[in-house]
Amino acid sequence: MHTPERIEPAADGSPRTNLVVAVLAAAGISVALMQTLVIPLIPELPELLHAAPSDAAWAITATLLAGAVATPVVGRLGDMFGKRRMLLFSIALLITGSVIGAFSNSLTPMVVGRILQGAAAGVIPLGISLMRDTVPPERLGAATALMSASLGIGGALGLPAAALLADNFDWHALFWVSAAVGALVGVLVLSFVPHSTIRTGGRFDxxxxxxxxxxxxxxxxxxxxxxxxxxxxxxxxxxxxxxxxxxxxxxxxxxxxxQPLVDLRTTARRQVLLTNLASIGIGFAMFAMSLVIPTLLQLPVATGYGLGRSMLTVGLVMAPSGLVMLVAAPLAARVARVRGFKLTLIIGAVIIAAGYGFAAVLMDAVWQLVVATCIIGAGVGFAYGSMPALVMAAVPVSETAAANSLSTLMRSLGTSVASAVGGAILANMVVALGPVSVPSQAGFRVVLSLAAGAALVGALIAGFIPRHTRPTPDAAIPADEADGIGTAEPAAAL
CATH class of the missing domain: 1.10.287 (Helix Hairpins)
Known part of the structure; x- marks a missing residue:
């Protein structure tokens, strides 16, 4: 294994540094948009693709599976051959998949396009790793918090945009816009994001x-x-x-x-292991919002608890949570600079639980759901901004991308479990509405309560993360790595 070298980051607060952070965050948001891209089309997918409903669902499932497979693989390749190179490769996959989707009128090409879009999921952990290599230590906490939160930000902001396009244009426009956004982000990365010289080399597993x-x-x-x-x-x-x-x-x-794909000995370190376990609970909690709120908003008023709103209204209700995440992420970094990322993770998880508790009690009006999603969004901004920093403090700089990719995968596992469990509850706890059955209000409250519980479990797990001394600005990068020596033992704490 080659000894990694460190490039000198730009001066704190320089326009160049700010631009790099903005471009990488934009790349993360563009990839996160893929999660909500086809949500407005879900009821119409069988007709649009001339397929049975169970087959059309593969347009959603394929993206999930591709992202899960690609994330750890691309992360390891980024550590070996260059994070910027693999970032651009992932963006190219996003563009290609979007173009294929834009030309699709049947199931097979749509699934192929969605697989390629899902394979771009490694952009977020790669972006976090590039920030560790190129952003000054005193700015790293806020930068990685923003990049990590971009997953939630893109998902929240993408829904109203996708609904607006689907309501006013041919559905293929969703994919053309996605391709255009990907191309723009690719040009920005090529123009402004520097190479990182920190690589492990070696043989791919x-x-x-x-x-x-x-x-x-x-x-x-x-x-x-x-x-x-x-x-x-x-x-x-x-x-x-x-x-x-x-x-x-x-x-x-x-x-x-x-030369393993995943260094399990590093992954088993208490700080990394507990952070990843907490990530599963936080991922579960975050996705429950996307599962419950849109359904509740669109159910007919005749149910007595449904609000009878359009998909566009759903998007507008969800969008403020993305803006709150955008504000909360750098705020979390400021708190962490004084109190540590462990505490900010716990705070974030507790805020998420409070948001779901609010929604479980107050779900009778649109404004109540807006408040609930904003509270949850603030918690997500704190929690998602903390987890990559905790992981990076416990792994050598040469394994940053692989470690972040595994952490992202754990969050994805949590969202997958939330989708399955929440979907099963809403499918089985139903009431009759004429000739059809719809999810009951009790079913919604059960899912919301489970999400609150998952967030609290995440907070409990985070409480056992090793306690360290209060971080200094240089703590974002271990002292031994700041000198250009990537060792197996971290020297800094968060």
Whole structure:
């Protein structure tokens, strides 16, 4: 393994540094838009793609699976061959997938396009890792907080934009706009984001990548499709069993190989492990908002609790939470500079739980849901801004992208579980509305309560993250790494 070298970051507050942060955050937001891109089309996808509803759902599932597989692989390749290079490659996948989707009129090309869009999910952990290499230590906390929160920001802001386009233009315009945004971001990255010279080199772990991909596909496919296939069906149970077996074999292999895809010994460090476990709970909690609020807003008023609003209104209700995340992320970094990222993670999780508690009690008017989503958004800004900093403080600089990718994957696992569990609850706790059944108000409250509970579990887990001394501005980058030496033991604490 090559000894990594450090490039000198630009001076704090310089226009160049601000521009790099803005461009990388914009790249993260553009990728996050893919999560909400097709939400306005979900009811119409079977007709638009001339496919059965169960088959059309693959336009959603394929993106999830592709992102799960690509994130750890692209992260490791970024550490080895250059983070900026892999960032541009991911953006190229996004553009290509968007163009394919724009030309699609049937299921197969749409799924191919959505797979490529999902494969661009590694942009966010790569962007965080590039910031660690290029942003001054005193600015790193705020920069990584913004980049990490871009996942939620893009998801919240993308929904009203997608709804507006879907209501006023041909649905293909969604994908043309996505391609244009990706192309613009790619040009900005090429023009303003510097190369990082911090690389590990070495050999890529192909067997490890195949093994992890097989395990993740099996696990996430069982989670996402278990409701359709039946949770006790042979297919679902077989996929869960395969995921467990493959992960065990993969883990043994990764511990024995000299250049693993994921360094499990580093991942098992208490700070990294507990942060990643907390990430699952926070990811679960964040996604529940996207599952409950749109459904509740669109249910007919005749239910007694539905608000009978359009998809565009749904987007406008969700959008303020994205703006709140944008403000909360740098605020979280300021708190962390004084009190540490562990505390900001706990604060974020508690705020998220409070937001869901508010929504569980007050869900009778649009303004109440706007307030609830803004509270949740503030918590997400704090929590998502803290987790990458905690991970980076405990891993060598040469493994930054891989470690951040795994952390992002844990959050995605949480959102997948939330989708499956929340969807199952809303599908089974129903009331009759004429000839059809719709989710009951009690079902919504159960999902909201579970989300609050998941956030509190995340806060509880975060409470066991090792306590360190109060951070200084230089704590964002370990002292040994600041001297250009990437070692296996971190010297700084958050």
């Amino acid at each position: 192909v067997p490890g990548a195949i093994g992890l991909s097989a395990a993740l596909v099996s696990l996430l496919l069982a989670i996402s499709k278990g409701g359709d296939w039946g949770w006790t069906s042979g297919t679902t149970l077989g996929l869960f069993g395969a995921a467990v077996v493959v992960l065990l074999v993969w883990g043994v292999y990764e511990l024995r190989t000299s």
